[in-house]
Amino acid sequence: MGKELIFKTLRHEKTDAVPWVPFAGVHAGKLKNYTAEEVLRDGDKLFEALMEVYKLYVPDGMTTLFDLQVEAEILGCDLLWAENNPPSVKSHPLSGEKAIPCKCKIPNEESGRIPMILDVMRRVKAEIGDDVALYGLICGPFTLASHLRGSEIFMDMISDPAYVTELLEFCGEVACKMSEMYIDAGMDVIAVVDPLVSQISPKHIEKLLTPSFTAVFDFVRSKGAYSSFFVCGNATKQIEAMCKMNPDGVSVDENVDMVTAKKVTDQYNIAIGGNIPLTTTMLYGTQQDNMKCVIDLMDSMDHHNLIISPGCDMPYDTPIENTIAVAQAVKTPDAVREMVANYEGGGFDDIEIEIPDYANLDKVLIELFTLDPEQCAACTYMVNIVADNYDEIKDIADYVVYKYCIKEDIARTMKMGLTNLPTMCINGEPKYISIIPSKEELIAEVKKYAKK
Amino acid sequence: MSKEAVLEAAKQSIMEADEDLAMQALKDAEAEKIDAVELLSNGYSAGMKELGDQFGRGEIFLPELIFATEVMKTVTAEIESKMDVADTQAKGVMVIGTVAGDVHDIGKGIVASLVKTNGVEVHDLGREVPAEVFIEKVKEVNANFVGSSALLTTTMTEQKKIEELLVKEGLRDKVKTMVGGAPVTKRWAEKIGADAYCEDASDTVNFILNWIEQM
Numbered sequence: 001m002g003k004e005l006i007f008k009t010l011r012h013e014k015t016d017a018v019p020w021v022p023f024a025g026v027h028a029g030k031l032k033n034y035t036a037e038e039v040l041r042d043g044d045k046l047f048e049a050l051m052e053v054y055k056l057y058v059p060d061g062m063t064t065l066f067d068l069q070v071e072a073e074i075l076g077c078d079l080l081w082a083e084n085n086p087p088s089v090k091s092h093p094l095s096g097e098k099a100i101p102c103k104c105k106i107p108n109e110e111s112g113r114i115p116m117i118l119d120v121m122r123r124v125k126a127e128i129g130d131d132v133a134l135y136g137l138i139c140g141p142f143t144l145a146s147h148l149r150g151s152e153i154f155m156d157m158i159s160d161p162a163y164v165t166e167l168l169e170f171c172g173e174v175a176c177k178m179s180e181m182y183i184d185a186g187m188d189v190i191a192v193v194d195p196l197v198s199q200i201s202p203k204h205i206e207k208l209l210t211p212s213f214t215a216v217f218d219f220v221r222s223k224g225a226y227s228s229f230f231v232c233g234n235a236t237k238q239i240e241a242m243c244k245m246n247p248d249g250v251s252v253d254e255n256v257d258m259v260t261a262k263k264v265t266d267q268y269n270i271a272i273g274g275n276i277p278l279t280t281t282m283l284y285g286t287q288q289d290n291m292k293c294v295i296d297l298m299d300s301m302d303h304h305n306l307i308i309s310p311g312c313d314m315p316y317d318t319p320i321e322n323t324i325a326v327a328q329a330v331k332t333p334d335a336v337r338e339m340v341a342n343y344e345g346g347g348f349d350d351i352e353i354e355i356p357d358y359a360n361l362d363k364v365l366i367e368l369f370t371l372d373p374e375q376c377a378a379c380t381y382m383v384n385i386v387a388d389n390y391d392e393i394k395d396i397a398d399y400v401v402y403k404y405c406i407k408e409d410i411a412r413t414m415k416m417g418l419t420n421l422p423t424m425c426i427n428g429e430p431k432y433i434s435i436i437p438s439k440e441e442l443i444a445e446v447k448k449y450a451k452k
Numbered sequence: 453m454s455k456e457a458v459l460e461a462a463k464q465s466i467m468e469a470d471e472d473l474a475m476q477a478l479k480d481a482e483a484e485k486i487d488a489v490e491l492l493s494n495g496y497s498a499g500m501k502e503l504g505d506q507f508g509r510g511e512i513f514l515p516e517l518i519f520a521t522e523v524m525k526t527v528t529a530e531i532e533s534k535m536d537v538a539d540t541q542a543k544g545v546m547v548i549g550t551v552a553g554d555v556h557d558i559g560k561g562i563v564a565s566l567v568k569t570n571g572v573e574v575h576d577l578g579r580e581v582p583a584e585v586f587i588e589k590v591k592e593v594n595a596n597f598v599g600s601s602a603l604l605t606t607t608m609t610e611q612k613k614i615e616e617l618l619v620k621e622g623l624r625d626k627v628k629t630m631v632g633g634a635p636v637t638k639r640w641a642e643k644i645g646a647d648a649y650c651e652d653a654s655d656t657v658n659f660i661l662n663w664i665e666q667m
Binding site: 084090151199279 | 469514519522558635640
């Protein structure tokens with residue numbers, strides 16, 4: 001079970017597989033055609049999108065709501081909302097005024113978007129909480145302090161460290177309260193997400209940040225949950241200082257060399273997660289690029305204390321098939337290693353493939369091009385939607401399944417010019433790429449072809 | 453006090469972000485009748501350049517760089533107030549901003565400050581700046597360099613628009629363009645036709661100073 005795999009990894013026990021955690025924040029919305037703003041503000045849409053993440057990406061652990069601005073919004077920051085990105089903070093209430101917010105402002109169950117978030121967390125827990133480790137994401141104390149104070153926080157660190165200490169103490173209390181609410185709503189892992197940590201020196205981290213961060217990790221542990229410290233950007237020099245704060249795991253971005261970083265986390269017996277490149281590989285790469293990236297990553301280090309995940313929050317438009325490929329590579333590395341080798345080695349030109357004469361077939365032909373329907377969840381769903389409803393279309397349609405682990409099928413996939421799997425072709429036309437149609441959509445589409 | 457010693461003190465004052473030391477170096481320079489432009493470029497700016505390089509190598513971090521930049525701004529303003537306008541002629545002109553739809557401007561602000569402290573006239577357009585506004589400003593100030601920052605994968609496309617508009621307006625050969633921001637890569641810069649991908653403020657300064665040498 002995926003959940004236990006994450007728990008074992010965060011307990012630093014031996015595992016027989018590497019767990020996979022997709023950071024499908026706003027990208028979850030893409031799976032159901034919802035905008036970023038919709039999934040970050042509308043509980044029903046967020047829930048629906050998260051169920052799709054679970055279904056397509058077979059995660060061992062998954063994030064619920066990925067938005068570091070939730071706390072800042074409650075504490076008075078104005079947000080700039082975007083269609084395809086999380087919102088950004090555009091005003092800082094403590095800019096120009098060196099003050100500490102009143103403790104009465106610390107978020108509670110009724111503040112801002114918290115009621116919606118807690119409701120979704122409880123629903124997700126009830127639905128899939130037995131199978132998947134659920135991550136509740138909170139804004140790290142330092143990034144929250146910068147949301148409140150703006151970039152003046154960097155000057156304060158040198159000119160008035162006592163003020164920064166006090167502000168971080170407040171932000172640490174906010175983080176503990178957020179953790180408590182999320183754990184009570186069923187979250188198994190609290191991810192303390194603090195991208196700005198990569199921008200300051202290890203010395204500053206130890207001097208100013210350690211007390212508030214350590215307090216959060218200790219608090220999470222005292223509540224019986226696990227903790228993970230997410231940092232974005234190049235945190236190579238900060239990893240050791242992060243480990244000293246004693247989280248159960250850290251998660252690093254693409255510009256950190258995982259092999260080097262893991263040597264440090266191993267010294268502290270802390271799990272490390274990462275770090276598939278977000279833009280060059282996940283957003284703009286091919287399915288094969290993504291498979292190769294994961295295989296290379298997994299082959300470059302030992303699997304103890306290791307979690308595979310994207311470098312940071314996945315871009316909204318990450319192609320679904322790329323993430324499916326990543327999941328497949330983590331779950332069945334041996335099969336995917338062979339797929340990558342086949343792809344790189346070529347040698348399929350000699351295999352004779354006969355492409356059907358689609359225009360003159362007696363029945364509509366549904367061809368299901370899959371990675372491997374036994375292992376790839378999205379492929380299974382695509383095959384099943386046809387197989388389960390075949391009785392209703394059997395008089396007008398035939399179907400056939402191809403697997404990208406069989407040489408003849410690889411050659412056919414290539415000859416058809418398909419680069420993303422799973423793909424459902426109807427009479428030779430790619431109709432559904434990684435998207436699983438509903439029963440009604442499928443039948444209507446087949447009938448349309450039958451009339452042609 | 454020798455000229456070399458004053459210049460070295462000026463350089464160290466920036467590297468240590470020590471405003472008192474910086475002001476003392478300024479007084480010593482006046483006493484020694486050291487040329488203000490030389491004091492600025494071979495003293496304070498040399499310190500800022502060294503600090504920028506240390507930042508690029510990951511030896512210092514954002515708070516130290518920002519703090520030193522503030523000291524540099526103070527000392528530059530002090531020197532400029534004592535100089536003739538003719539003496540302070542900039543080495544080049546840069547237009548910089550965070551692109552439309554994007555409010556992240558910490559990194560862009562650092563780049564603007566560091567470039568300015570290296571003797572370049574900088575016009576910081578702020579954040580959420582549409583490509584058209586970049587172009588208008590380039591025309592207005594007759595800029596040599598255009599820097600755009602994008603922190604989101606969805607706003608990166610505005611950098612492409614800047615390139616396209618520069619071509620359309622016949623300005624592309626007159627300026628060097630630089631792109632930066634978390635999701636931006638060298639590959640992206642090449643794809644859209646930008647002259648350089650700048651990873652950080654120090655990288656930007658180095659590109660600009662190299663181009664100035666070739667001008």
